[in-house]
Amino acid sequence: MHDFHVGIEHITRVEGHGNIIIDVKEGKIRELRMDIVESPRFFEAMALGRSYKEVAHITSRICGICAVTHTTTSIKAIESALGFEPSTQTIKLRKLLLNAEFIQSHILHVYFLTAPDFFRVGSVFGMVKDNKEVVLRGMRLKTIANELCALVGGRHIHPITLKIGCFSKNPESKDLAAFKKRLEDAWPDIEESVKFFKSLKTPEFERETEYISLTNTEEYALYNGNIKSSDNGEVEPSGYLDTVKEFMVTHSTSKHAKSNRDSYMVGALARFNNNYDQLHPKAKETAEKLGLGHPCYNPYMNNVAQVVETVHCFEDSIKLIDELISADLKEEKIELIPKAGHGVGATEAPRGTLYHEHKLDANGKITYANYIIPTGQNLANIENDLKTLVPNILEQPKDDIILDIEMLVRAYDPCISCATHLMKVKFINE
Amino acid sequence: MNKIDKVVIIGIGNLLLMDEGIGIHAINELEEHKLPENVDIYDGGTGGFKLIDLMHGAARVIFIDAVESGKAPGTVTIFSSEDVHSIYHKKKYSLHDTDLMEVIKITELLEAPPKIEIVGIQPKTINYGTTLSKELRDAMPDIINTVLNRIEKVYNVSST
Numbered sequence: 001m002h003d004f005h006v007g008i009e010h011i012t013r014v015e016g017h018g019n020i021i022i023d024v025k026e027g028k029i030r031e032l033r034m035d036i037v038e039s040p041r042f043f044e045a046m047a048l049g050r051s052y053k054e055v056a057h058i059t060s061r062i063c064g065i066c067a068v069t070h071t072t073t074s075i076k077a078i079e080s081a082l083g084f085e086p087s088t089q090t091i092k093l094r095k096l097l098l099n100a101e102f103i104q105s106h107i108l109h110v111y112f113l114t115a116p117d118f119f120r121v122g123s124v125f126g127m128v129k130d131n132k133e134v135v136l137r138g139m140r141l142k143t144i145a146n147e148l149c150a151l152v153g154g155r156h157i158h159p160i161t162l163k164i165g166c167f168s169k170n171p172e173s174k175d176l177a178a179f180k181k182r183l184e185d186a187w188p189d190i191e192e193s194v195k196f197f198k199s200l201k202t203p204e205f206e207r208e209t210e211y212i213s214l215t216n217t218e219e220y221a222l223y224n225g226n227i228k229s230s231d232n233g234e235v236e237p238s239g240y241l242d243t244v245k246e247f248m249v250t251h252s253t254s255k256h257a258k259s260n261r262d263s264y265m266v267g268a269l270a271r272f273n274n275n276y277d278q279l280h281p282k283a284k285e286t287a288e289k290l291g292l293g294h295p296c297y298n299p300y301m302n303n304v305a306q307v308v309e310t311v312h313c314f315e316d317s318i319k320l321i322d323e324l325i326s327a328d329l330k331e332e333k334i335e336l337i338p339k340a341g342h343g344v345g346a347t348e349a350p351r352g353t354l355y356h357e358h359k360l361d362a363n364g365k366i367t368y369a370n371y372i373i374p375t376g377q378n379l380a381n382i383e384n385d386l387k388t389l390v391p392n393i394l395e396q397p398k399d400d401i402i403l404d405i406e407m408l409v410r411a412y413d414p415c416i417s418c419a420t421h422l423m424k425v426k427f428i429n430e
Numbered sequence: 431m432n433k434i435d436k437v438v439i440i441g442i443g444n445l446l447l448m449d450e451g452i453g454i455h456a457i458n459e460l461e462e463h464k465l466p467e468n469v470d471i472y473d474g475g476t477g478g479f480k481l482i483d484l485m486h487g488a489a490r491v492i493f494i495d496a497v498e499s500g501k502a503p504g505t506v507t508i509f510s511s512e513d514v515h516s517i518y519h520k521k522k523y524s525l526h527d528t529d530l531m532e533v534i535k536i537t538e539l540l541e542a543p544p545k546i547e548i549v550g551i552q553p554k555t556i557n558y559g560t561t562l563s564k565e566l567r568d569a570m571p572d573i574i575n576t577v578l579n580r581i582e583k584v585y586n587v588s589s590t
Binding site for chain 1: 478
């Protein structure tokens with residue numbers, strides 16, 4: 001097929017809207033772009049003038065899927081601005097909560113949003129007839145993660161116990177111990193999941209790019225660490241703008257980002273490539289079982305890296321619960337004194353590195369806010385992947401071309417909720 | 431309906447988008463009321479599929495959400511789950527239809543799927559902001575009464 005025109009349009013919710021436009025003439029790409037008509041800039045404007053105590057409540061509402069990460073990152077930026085270091089207990093509880101968010105988000109993505117592509121059934125509902133047990137398994141694993149979120153964060157959605165300084169309410173040790181058993185008892189479902197994803201054939205495609213994530217010699221970096229570029233090494237979070245260079249493009253209201261090259265990748269595969277050594281042994285075994293070699297340059301394998309991270313987060317949660325119980329949870333009460341300051345928070349969200357920067361005046365009012373979300377950072381890289389992929393698949397039937405394109409975009413787990421399951425395709429010349 | 435059956439009320443929406451967050455504002459208001467023991471209320475935010483986990487063991491679920499019904503701002507409308515399924519295939523209805531309709535559909539996979547209703551409120555202004563439009567602020571008593579009446583009269587349990 002030498003001529004190919006396609007517009008892939010997302011049915012939108014108010015939070016986001018995205019399209020893919022591809023125009024190929026005589027085998028050459030004339031136009032290829034991915035638009036996301038969604039801007040977090042408005043949320044930044046909403047933070048201005050508010051008290052440092054309020055801002056995490058605002059940012060927790062930016063996204064219901066990544067609410068823990070947004071809240072955590074916001075709090076870290078404020079604590080950094082006020083020169084405060086939380087206790088080991090608080091950091092461990094935050095890590096446990098973050099693990100819960102990673103598990104639920106990754107399970108949602110791999111089971112509900114990408115698995116239907118492999119069966120060509122359009123949505124998870126199409127899988128119910130022939131693969132009901134698979135869907136139920138995904139639901140069971142999601143439920144465990146959401147209940148861990150409720151136990152530590154105070155509720156399933158938009159956690160309320162995460163505060164600046166410490167948790168407003170600790171989980172009970174006996175409840176944590178009971179939850180540890182639930183995590184251990186879920187292992188058969190994890191093993192079945194690995195078997196299931198092993199049975200799915202990921203498209204073959206490779207394009208090496210720059211991979212950026214947090215990194216930490218002590219652990220697989222999700223909660224904190226330096227920012228690592230696979231090209232340029234490490235910088236501290238406060239220097240994030242030296243690594244993340246945002247730029248405007250005419251076709252999207254969302255900024256794109258580059259670093260050493262003209263695009264880079266964030267998310268599970270970037271973390272896997274940058275931090276493989278720190279993965280839990282069971283996660284490494286899972287990678288081997290699933291054929292995810294290190295390093296991996298196939299962006300479709302981001303889904304597989306999410307399965308590997310799910311195993312890591314299960315194991316890390318069990319370890320954190322053991323540590324929290326043995327240290328005997330203590331109630332903390334911390335009231336920070338407002339002062340002028342400037343801080344950056346960087347945390348891994350399921351989809352990639354999230355940055356919040358805040359400046360405070362002497363009364364603790366927000367005078368500057370900058371939030372950089374993972375999906376914006378991935379856009380330029382998705383376009384570059386598509387520019388490499390599309391000329392090589394033009395001989396396939398049109399439906400197969402479109403599926404390969406959609407699967408590639410979905411592999412990045414873009415955080416425009418509707419992008420993942422209600423894409424509609426219409427041909428420009430039809 | 432048996433008095434011991436669990437009823438779950440979930441407000442959904444985005445608090446940062448003015449009237450879009452009406453479901454959450456309504457839940458905050460309901461928290462001021464003493465509800466029967468078998469009624470649980472939740473701020474569902476923009477939780478998408480996470481909402482499923484709020485419904486385990488519920489016989490009845492009421493969602494409160496901003497709904498584009500073409501009526502005057504603040505108008506309150508009740509849909510049954512059967513209406514929801516028919517709308518699902520026809521047109522975009524709730525402003526969270528991507529999530530809500532799919533969540534409702536997937537509850538069919540639960541061991542005992544709950545009966546689901548939506549209390550929909552016609553929004554006036556969807557824009558960046560944390561306040562409600564005057565029309566929706568004025569509609570709040572109607573929204574709360576609608577939900578409480580539903581609990582008391584149809585579900586045969588009383589609040590105080």
